[in-house]
Structure formats: structure tokens, C-alpha cells
Amino acid sequence: MKVKVAVNGYGTIGKRVADAVNLQKDMEVVGVTKTKPDFEAKLAVKKGYKLYVAIPERIELFEKAEVKVEGTIDDLLEKVDVVVDCSPNKVGAENKPKYEKAGVKAIFQGGEKSHVAEVSFNALANYDDARGKNFVRVVSCNTTGLARFISVVKSVADVKKVRATMIRRVVDPKEDKKGLVNGIMPDPVRLPSHHAEDVKTVLPDVNIVTTAFKVPTTLMHVHGISIELDGKLEDIVAALEDEPRIMLISEEDGFTSTAKIIEYARELRMRYDIFENVVWRESLAIHEGELFAVQAIHQEAIVVPENVDAIRAMFELADKEESMKLTNESLGIKK
Amino acid sequence: MKVKVAVNGYGTIGKRVADAVNLQKDMEVVGVTKTKPDFEAKLAVKKGYKLYVAIPERIELFEKAEVKVEGTIDDLLEKVDVVVDCSPNKVGAENKPKYEKAGVKAIFQGGEKSHVAEVSFNALANYDDARGKNFVRVVSCNTTGLARFISVVKSVADVKKVRATMIRRVVDPKEDKKGLVNGIMPDPVRLPSHHAEDVKTVLPDVNIVTTAFKVPTTLMHVHGISIELDGKLEDIVAALEDEPRIMLISEEDGFTSTAKIIEYARELRMRYDIFENVVWRESLAIHEGELFAVQAIHQEAIVVPENVDAIRAMFELADKEESMKLTNESLGIKK
Amino acid sequence: MKVKVAVNGYGTIGKRVADAVNLQKDMEVVGVTKTKPDFEAKLAVKKGYKLYVAIPERIELFEKAEVKVEGTIDDLLEKVDVVVDCSPNKVGAENKPKYEKAGVKAIFQGGEKSHVAEVSFNALANYDDARGKNFVRVVSCNTTGLARFISVVKSVADVKKVRATMIRRVVDPKEDKKGLVNGIMPDPVRLPSHHAEDVKTVLPDVNIVTTAFKVPTTLMHVHGISIELDGKLEDIVAALEDEPRIMLISEEDGFTSTAKIIEYARELRMRYDIFENVVWRESLAIHEGELFAVQAIHQEAIVVPENVDAIRAMFELADKEESMKLTNESLGIKK
Amino acid sequence: MKVKVAVNGYGTIGKRVADAVNLQKDMEVVGVTKTKPDFEAKLAVKKGYKLYVAIPERIELFEKAEVKVEGTIDDLLEKVDVVVDCSPNKVGAENKPKYEKAGVKAIFQGGEKSHVAEVSFNALANYDDARGKNFVRVVSCNTTGLARFISVVKSVADVKKVRATMIRRVVDPKEDKKGLVNGIMPDPVRLPSHHAEDVKTVLPDVNIVTTAFKVPTTLMHVHGISIELDGKLEDIVAALEDEPRIMLISEEDGFTSTAKIIEYARELRMRYDIFENVVWRESLAIHEGELFAVQAIHQEAIVVPENVDAIRAMFELADKEESMKLTNESLGIKK
Numbered sequence A, B, C, D: 001m002k003v004k005v006a007v008n009g010y011g012t013i014g015k016r017v018a019d020a021v022n023l024q025k026d027m028e029v030v031g032v033t034k035t036k037p038d039f040e041a042k043l044a045v046k047k048g049y050k051l052y053v054a055i056p057e058r059i060e061l062f063e064k065a066e067v068k069v070e071g072t073i074d075d076l077l078e079k080v081d082v083v084v085d086c087s088p089n090k091v092g093a094e095n096k097p098k099y100e101k102a103g104v105k106a107i108f109q110g111g112e113k114s115h116v117a118e119v120s121f122n123a124l125a126n127y128d129d130a131r132g133k134n135f136v137r138v139v140s141c142n143t144t145g146l147a148r149f150i151s152v153v154k155s156v157a158d159v160k161k162v163r164a165t166m167i168r169r170v171v172d173p174k175e176d177k178k179g180l181v182n183g184i185m186p187d188p189v190r191l192p193s194h195h196a197e198d199v200k201t202v203l204p205d206v207n208i209v210t211t212a213f214k215v216p217t218t219l220m221h222v223h224g225i226s227i228e229l230d231g232k233l234e235d236i237v238a239a240l241e242d243e244p245r246i247m248l249i250s251e252e253d254g255f256t257s258t259a260k261i262i263e264y265a266r267e268l269r270m271r272y273d274i275f276e277n278v279v280w281r282e283s284l285a286i287h288e289g290e291l292f293a294v295q296a297i298h299q300e301a302i303v304v305p306e307n308v309d310a311i312r313a314m315f316e317l318a319d320k321e322e323s324m325k326l327t328n329e330s331l332g333i334k335k
């Protein structure tokens, strides 16, 4: 029996989660929701997803646009075991009562406060904490990127203090109303930034401090990381080389910026999705007891495997190793 | 017997042409060339292309980088019937003597002057002019976009005068050294622009005048077109709807900018390649005897089907209808 | 006796209008308003403007921030003869009843619908229409740019049809929340665009058709213009050379883009304000009975002299020639 | 007797240095050089600078363009005591033999390697090291920003280790050929970056480690700084408040990004020059023994006061306090 999954909010994250879930043998997408009958809604139908209306009052809009829907989110919730909420920031919390009422498990995304769920989740960092839980939050793209990197380093070195600077893409590529066109924005201005706290929701014992900025690009975030630690560079490099969710790249191969990384990804996967942390090999160095690293994070894709693993943990379908292996294989995440 | 094709210059255009040629039943890629052993070279090998060195002196670089090559461009030319030159602007003309010496046919791209070839080419506009020719130039992305649109309109209306303004992406997405970061550049400043002359290389009888600008974006060009004509809007819309190399989109569906078009294309094809002119349905209007239209052109992809058709014309493998049909089917260009 | 002027909305346009009014001998700024005690408010005070609160309920915010205010907009309106409303798009219309109640004349900006006022205004195009009026709307930056150019051409040639494409900066330089980061947006998609109608509010007899696009830059708009006409290029160039509100520049001098124009303006005036249409000399050409031109418009500054002239017209302080001369001299607009 | 100054290379830095030198009572600009008769050259003449040709062979270009020149750089060097070389990166070193032959002192900019000069210079950090020297290099904009901030902190706290991340504007605003349009570029990829070494040329005893990135903006660099230290936040804030070359700003006042800072600067100084480090007040915090700070650096202007001070040090015209005071007063740098 497959776990029956609803995706509430078929947007940037939702459409990727739906496709990833559908690639798994132990789960299936029963339906996805949209609030408007736009091209994303039409694509969902074209791809064979059953479409439901996220905001029941809007069902007419879909009828008028001749986009076939199967019902509303309420109808959908009756048919599933778990809903992956991929609605916009803060909306997940508003949706939660619906899920409770329908008696379904739910996964929330990083745009929600951590207390929306019983536990925050990152597969490498704390898979087991989500076992059997009903409400789980997959941490944000930036937190996922940091949690993975730190988890791998921690596995072979004694991590004392992490410092990370996040240089964030200001909007996703599809966005054409918001942005920062020419400038750099400290976000937040008040330091250190709240991101460190978010990392601690999945790696509570790590001493970490963060700062963050927004810059006018759409492609990827970039993290400058330094970690005070006891450990050897070669062990760390080996551990990073071993972990499928980390992709090591080389400036020597022409990877001079996130623009080149995306150019590469366009050849590899649909939507140029990069589920892995992309770490520059040449950036890795130990200097005065501190590991340096630069990694690029494809914000649109990186949390996708984590959502799949979270479902497995919540339904205890598999242990960490097995779940990650299944997810990786299905998504083409490999060394 | 398949036509044996070499792709000289496996860059933005070259890699797309190689993949497209490989999808045809009547032709095959014998080898592709690179000047540096970078990630694009490695991807070519990974995809199964035989790699040759475009600049023979650089063979050592490849050896040092442990990228397997089969020889140099000279070796490759011995094995093929036609070379598709996809080297940078102006370099095609420098390469031509090599092709002549090797006795192979050659296709050049739009970055070359028109006199590099016997004829300039756009499938819809002048397929037959390339029949049996040895040297053909596929016109640039902007010219291809205009030539297609005008050809379709001409088929159902009496075109008197075309005016077009090209708003051009300043660099391709992979470029990270060149650009215009914040500004608008008339290019050329001197009006009218030379682009009109380029359109006339494939549509000699059209009265056309053009202006062009560069703007800080990487995704697509946009053309504002107005055509003085005798004809009916409904006939023109029907003709555009009929032509597979034109894709009609609607603002109503959420297509508000090139950012949204690319978001859509990411779901449709690898590398989000859009081989079609993308025309906004709502932009089409006749006002005081003039047709108005706005179209977006994916500069990286639009000339790809034209290169395939050019090969067929040069080897007289098929007539226009048949060639375009084969190319369209293989590339997923359909209504 | 000087005309007493209030500036309601000390933002991008308001602060420039205030400074310009203050440079005139026949008018004076009595006060300016802000809605928030931010750095713009503090600068107003530092520059010696009396500050009033545009939204009375917010007076506490200013007190808390220790920014000295003289009262609210209602207090200010009692002291003035005319208010220049520089509030955001559509807000001017909401403010109008206040002005009527206070019995003061008012100028609105281009973000308002034309029926907010008795007449729309551009000094070169229709100065006399505003004589003695109580409610006048200064047309938008794009319309001002077109109206000026066409007026000058009309003075020496028989204009038959104007076609203009506007390539618009997506946001002003200070904006850091809105934008289009990577893309081109037809705005509007539906053609021809409404801008032509706006030009006709000040040049009713001109046959004009327009299209418009937004692009990710902050500095200036650029217009590609073509005008079917009877006339001589040399007369047109001479007329443009004669008109102080037109600045002719040359690509030869290094003006390759709006970035270079702004670099130049940074040396000339505070805030790099360019009150003139900036026309590329090399772009001017007559081709098949059609004049071609490319001009750049500094959206933040171009309407400033027009606001000053509008005040003179409304109070019949001077005729067109004299007003424009006074405004030009005070603002350093000269040949 | 005033020190006679030549500015070789009247570009972004050169034109600012020329204006700043001209504001000093103890020095004067004898002439400036250009390599092309473009608008910058014409502006120099219009401003009253005597213009010389930097590359003697090009004198004809100026004649053809009817831009009046007084001679070549060689003629100019005969008339001066010191040349401020503001030519492009690496060109200063090529120019040095000319200066040696002419027997004039010379100042180089941060684009040169440190060994081009006897000493690298930052007024706050090591004014006295340049006393009486013949060849001095003013460190780069980024290094100047860091050196100033650290110098102030060091004056009231015991600095143990500095970590800084530089988020750099990719090109200056006037640049329209180079850039990074959509992406983030680690520059360098190899960590830690060479910038730390450059800081040590003026602050040799500071333990500092740096990383740097380029992002698609033109306005300012932004630095995220953390400093392990013994000291009190209030002392540090007080010291920063005291130092004229530091400007403290508040997010509360609406300073949310570099876009807003520049909007403010446009009201303050011609060319919106910001000679000060701009430090966000809210970013200042001590967390686990580490000071956090975010500062924005106006790359075009920040080294200007340093060039003036360097001249005074080289000719022993004044001691550090006095020179900085004179420079500050003349440039409007004040608290």
C-alpha cells in the first residue's frame, strides 16, 4: 500500500515535490491544489495530476477558464494520508486547522515558524526525530544547505563553531513583481541573523552564528562558511565526496559563478533542478584551525528530497539510510 | 545512409544543434569540438559525443585534464559530409578555408557576415534557396524570429511595411564576464539598424525597418512588431495558430513577462529550450491598417530547428514541408 | 508677492519640485509633507523646509522619532495658494477633496487619471491651456518626453504619424522591494498601449501609436521613436539644437548607454537630475519619409520644470516663453 | 607654496581626486590626463582643468575631436611635484619608470601590486609610514573600508581576530560592457582570499581572514565583519560615532539597502560621493565575544580623502590629525 499524498500549493516547491513523490514506489500523489487557473494549473493537469482548488470560493474561476478540477482541498484531504503544504510563507499555519480536522498528517515548509510542527526536519541532520510524527516542518533552503554541510563535516571532525554568511538570491526566477534591481540588502540588518536559530532546530548542539544579505539575482544562494574545528581537510573532503547530497565542483572546469553551475544543471535535469549542495572544491581549506568553504544552493530544488524523506520518516516506511538511498536513486542524486 | 555531421564549437548553439541532429533519422553527429577541456567538454563526452580539439595546439590541455579526445578538427573533417560551424562571431569565416580544403559542406551561424555563405537561410522564409548548396548561413536568433513571423503573416496578408523594435538580452545566461548591469543601450545608436538588411537576406522583398536595444537580462529577446498590411486579424491569428514554430501564449494564463515564459519552458524541455517564436495573443491587434504584435525569442534555442532543416536542404533529403515536419516531430515542436 | 506653494508628498518627485520652486523668484515653498519620519523627512528639515504630516494620524510617529513637524497637511493648506500633489499613483485623486475644501489650486502628477484635473499639461505642448486653471495635471515622465520631442518636430515639420516604443526602467533607484530582476515585461501586453492617449491629452491633434516594455534597470527610460512627416532633417536637428529642454549627445563622445549619460549627469547637477530629453544625435535620420530618433528620459527629473511652469500658467504669472525661460535659467537648463 | 599635483588618468578615481586636491589650500592640480577625447575629457576642460594626453601617440585624436590639450603626460610631469596615478589596474606599474625619470613623487591606487610603492597607505591606519616617501600606494576601496573600521575598533578594544566577507559591486555605474548580469561569483574561489594580505600592508599586526564575492550591482560594496575582541560595545559605538570617516546610519530611518544609502547621498554631495564608511547602527552587536558589523562602501569615493592625506604625508605638510582634519573639512566629512 502506497502512502497517499496531497500537495497543497502547486507552486515553486509544490510542483517539484509532486514530481518527486510520484517517482517513489512507496507513495503516490493523489491530487494537487492551485488557487488560480494559470499556466501552472494547466501544466499540472497536462502532467496528469488531479487538480483541486485550494481556496474553495475560487472554483468558479477554474470553471470559467475551462480548467478541469476534481473538487476543493477539503475533498482532497479526505482521500489522503498526508498533505505536503507548499503554500506561501505563513499560509501553512493558517491551513493547519484544516489538516487537523481532516485527521491527516502534514508537512510544512521553511516559510513557517518552527512551532507549526512537532519537529523541524533535515534528513542528514535529524531523520529519526520525525519518525512517527504527525506534523513536521522541512527547514528552509538556506537552513537545509547549512544543515547538510555541517552534518557531513561533523561526521568526521569535531565542530566547535560555525560562522556562515548567506548571500541570497532576492527572488525566484519566475517572479516579476518583486525584487531588488540594483543594490545589496542586509537582511536582517540586526546581527547575528535568526538563521542560526533555524539551523539549531535540526542541529541543536551546533554553535553557529549567521549573517545574511539579499542581492539582485534569481538563480541560487551562495554561502560563505567557516568552521572552527578539530579535524583533517582530507577527511572532510572525503566525507563530502562520499555524500550524494553534496556535489563537488571545480573552478578549473569553468565553474566560475552560479551562472555556470546553472548552465551545467540545464543539461542534467528537467527545470535544471539541483537537489545537492554545490561545493567549490578549491574553496575548501583549513586555515588557523578553521575550515573554509563556499557552496551554492539551488533554492527551488534543494528541499525536495527532504520532503520525500520526511514522508518516509513520518510513516516509518524506512530508516534514514534506506530512505535517503531510495530518494537519491529516484531523483538521480548520485556520485 | 545518414548524413555525417560535425559540430565545430560545442557551445551554446553547438550543443543544441548536436542534440537536435542526433534526434534525426537521416543524419548523425560524428563528432563535436571544443577549445578547452571545461565542463561543457566533459558533458559532451558524458553524453556520448566523440570529442575533437578545435584548435589543434591545445590538445595537450585536454590530455592534462584527462578528457578523452579523438583527434583534432582536421581529423574530424575527414569523416563527415557537413560541418555545422558554431564557433564565436567572426570565427566561422576564419574556419571556412579548412572546410573548403577538406571538401565538406558547411553551415555557418548568424554571427558571420552573410557573404561567408552562398545563401542565408530560414526554413519558413526560403528553404528552397539552400537546396544543394555547399555553404549556407542560418540567420541570427533575432532575424530568425522576425523572418518566421513575417513569413506566416505574408502567407495570409499583403505585407506593405514592417517596423520592428528588438529589445535584446545583453548576454546568454552562462556568461559571467560581460554585460550591462544597470542601463539601456541603443545598439546600434545609428538608425535604422542593420537588422533589417539581415531579414532581407532571407525575405528580399519585404520592406522592413528596425531598431534595437540591449537590456540587462539573460533569458530572451522581445520584439515589438508593427506591420502595415492588407489582411484580416482572424486570418493572421489562424495562420499563427497553425504554424508549429509559433507558440501563442496568453497574459490571462499568467504569462506577464519572459520570466514566466521560461518558468513554463522549464517544465517542457531540457535546458528550457524554446524552439518556437512565443507570441502574446493579447498583443495581436490591427489598428489603422497596422498589425501589432509582441513576441519573445529564446535566443539559445530558436535557430536549432533551422540548422537541421538547412542540412536537409543542402543534401536535398526532403522538401520544405517534409523537413520541417520531421524536425518539428523530433524536437517536440507541435500544436 | 510670491505664490505660496505646498508640496504634498516629499518623495522622488516632491523633493525635486520643492527645490525647483524654491529657486524661483515668483514663488516659494511654504511647507512639504511626509507620511513617515524617515531619512527623506529628516533631509527635508535639514534643508530648511517646514515639515507637515500628510496623514494626520501619524503625527505621533514623528514625535517619537523626534522629527520636528509644524502640523498636518490641513494646517499647511491654510497657508498656501497652490498645492503640488506628489503623492503615489492614484492617491492624488483621493487627496483632491481636501484641496477643494481648503479652496487651493492643485497640481497633480502623471500617476493620476487625466480627469482628476481640468487640463493635462506640458509646457512646450500646451502651456496656454492651463492659464488660470485651478486643477492641472502634469503628464507622466514618458508622456512629457514624447510631448516635448513631438512639439519640437511639429514646429518645423508636418507630422503625419508618430510611432513610439518605450523601454521603461522598472523601478526608481531608491526602490528595493519591487522590480523585475531578470526578464522583459510587455506593459501593457494589449496593444497599442494607452500611452498614446496620454500624449493626446496635451497634443490632441497628433496621430500617435505606442508600445511599452519594462526592463530591469533603474536609471532612465529609453524611447525609440519614428515619425512619418514632411520635413527636412537639418531643420529638425536645428530645432532640437535650439530647444533648451532637449539635450543632444553623441555616441562619439562615449555616450553608449544610459549608464554613461548618468555618469555625465553626476558631474553636472545634484542628484544627477536631467531635466532635458536626452537625444542621441547619431540616431536622428530620415528614412523613407520617416524620422528616426532615440531619446533617454530621466524619469525622476524630467517633469520638474513642467511643474514650475504649470504654477506660472495657473496664476498667469508669465506667458509660455517667459515662464520657460525663467524655469530654465533657474535650473541650469541651457544650451 | 602649494604642492603641484598631476592626475594621470582622469577616470572614476582620477576625477574625484582632482576635485578633492583642488579644494585643498596647500596643493593644486596642475593638469590631468586622458587617453581619449570623450565626454570625461570634455568635462575636465569645462571644469577648468588643463588637459594632457596620457598616451602621446593619441594627441591627434584630441585634435580631430577639437578638444584642447596642453601637451602630453611628459610635458605635465615637468611641471609637478607629485603625480597621482589613477590609471587602470596594472597600468600604474607600467607608468612608474616615467615618474622616476621625471623625478617626481607618485601615488598609486589599489589596483597595483603593493611592491609598486615603498609603502601602502591608509590615513587612519598608518599615516606616518608615508611621511617623506616618494612612492606610496593608497590601498583599494575594500581594503580602505576594512582598514578604517578595524583602526577605529582597535583604538578602544583589544582585537584578536577579524573575519570579513566582502560582497562586491561587480562594476562601477558607468561601465556598460563588463559585468555579471544574473549570478553570484566567488572571487576568488580559493580561500581565504588575498584581501586579508592587503589589509596587512597597512595594519601588519592584525590577524584577519577574508572571503569575497561579486554580485550584479553597481552602487556599493557591502562588508559583513566579525571581530573577536576584548572590549565593550558602547566604547566601540562611541569611537565610531566620533570618527568623521565613519557614518552611522539606521535601518529605522529607512536605510534598508545600498539603494537607499545612495538615494540619501544624492542629496548631500555632487556625484553622490560618500567618502565615509557607512555602518548600520543596528548591525553592531557583541555576541559570544565577537563584534558584528555591516558596512557599505562607496567604491568610487572612499579612497579620495586618503589620496589627499597621502600627499600631505609624502611632503610632510601636516601630521595625521591635522591632515585628516583639513581633508575632512574641505570635503564636507563631518559629524
Ligand SMILES: NC(=O)c1ccc[n+]([C@@H]2O[C@H](COP(=O)([O-])OP(=O)(O)OC[C@H]3O[C@@H](n4cnc5c(N)ncnc54)[C@H](O)[C@@H]3O)[C@@H](O)[C@H]2O)c1
Pocket: A008, A009, A010, A011, A012, A013, A014, A033, A034, A035, A036, A054, A055, A086, A087, A088, A089, A090, A091, A095, A109, A110, A111, A112, A139, A140, A141, A172, A299, A300, A303
Ligand atoms: N521558493 C523557494 O526558494 C523556497 C525554498 C525553500 C522553501 N520555500 C518555502 O516553500 C513554501 C512555498 O514557497 P514557494 O516558493 O513554492 O511559493 P510559490 O508562491 O511559488 O507557491 C505557493 C503556492 O501556494 C498556492 N497558495 C496560495 N495560497 C494558498 C492557500 N491558502 N492554500 C494553499 N495554497 C495556496 C499558490 O497558488 C502557489 O501555487 C514557503 O513556505 C517557502 O518559504 C521556498
Ligand SMILES: NC(=O)c1ccc[n+]([C@@H]2O[C@H](COP(=O)([O-])OP(=O)(O)OC[C@H]3O[C@@H](n4cnc5c(N)ncnc54)[C@H](O)[C@@H]3O)[C@@H](O)[C@H]2O)c1
Pocket: B008, B009, B010, B011, B012, B013, B014, B033, B034, B035, B036, B054, B055, B086, B087, B088, B089, B090, B091, B095, B109, B110, B111, B112, B139, B140, B141, B172, B299, B300, B303
Ligand atoms: N547565443 C546565442 O544567443 C546565439 C543565437 C543565434 C546565433 N548565435 C551565433 O552562433 C554562433 C555561436 O555562438 P554561441 O553563443 O554558441 O557561442 P559560445 O561562445 O557559446 O560557443 C562557441 C564555441 O566555439 C568554440 N570555439 C572557439 N574558438 C573556436 C574555433 N576557432 N573553432 C571552433 N570552435 C571554436 C568555443 O569553445 C565555444 O564552445 C555565433 O555565430 C553566434 O552569433 C548565437
Ligand SMILES: NC(=O)c1ccc[n+]([C@@H]2O[C@H](COP(=O)([O-])OP(=O)(O)OC[C@H]3O[C@@H](n4cnc5c(N)ncnc54)[C@H](O)[C@@H]3O)[C@@H](O)[C@H]2O)c1
Pocket: C008, C009, C010, C011, C012, C013, C014, C033, C034, C035, C036, C054, C055, C086, C087, C088, C089, C090, C091, C095, C109, C110, C111, C112, C139, C140, C141, C172, C299, C300, C303
Ligand atoms: N518616480 C517617477 O519616475 C515619476 C515620474 C513622473 C511622475 N511620477 C508621478 O509622481 C507621483 C509621485 O511619484 P513618486 O515617484 O514621487 O513617488 P514616491 O513614492 O517617491 O513619493 C510619494 C510620496 O508621497 C507620500 N505619500 C504617501 N501617501 C500620501 C498621502 N496620502 N498624501 C500625501 N503624501 C503621501 C509618500 O510618503 C512619499 O513621500 C506619482 O503620481 C507618479 O506617477 C513619478
Ligand SMILES: NC(=O)c1ccc[n+]([C@@H]2O[C@H](COP(=O)([O-])OP(=O)(O)OC[C@H]3O[C@@H](n4cnc5c(N)ncnc54)[C@H](O)[C@@H]3O)[C@@H](O)[C@H]2O)c1
Pocket: D008, D009, D010, D011, D012, D013, D014, D033, D034, D035, D036, D054, D055, D086, D087, D088, D089, D090, D091, D095, D109, D110, D111, D112, D139, D140, D141, D172, D299, D300, D303
Ligand atoms: N573604481 C573603483 O571602484 C576603484 C576604487 C578604488 C581604487 N580603484 C583603483 O583606481 C585605479 C583607477 O581605477 P578607475 O576605476 O578610476 O578606472 P577608470 O577606468 O575609471 O579610469 C582610468 C583612467 O585611466 C586612463 N588611462 C588608461 N590608460 C592609461 C595610461 N596608460 N596612462 C594613464 N592613464 C591611462 C583612462 O583613460 C581612464 O580615464 C585602479 O588602480 C583601480 O583599481 C578603483
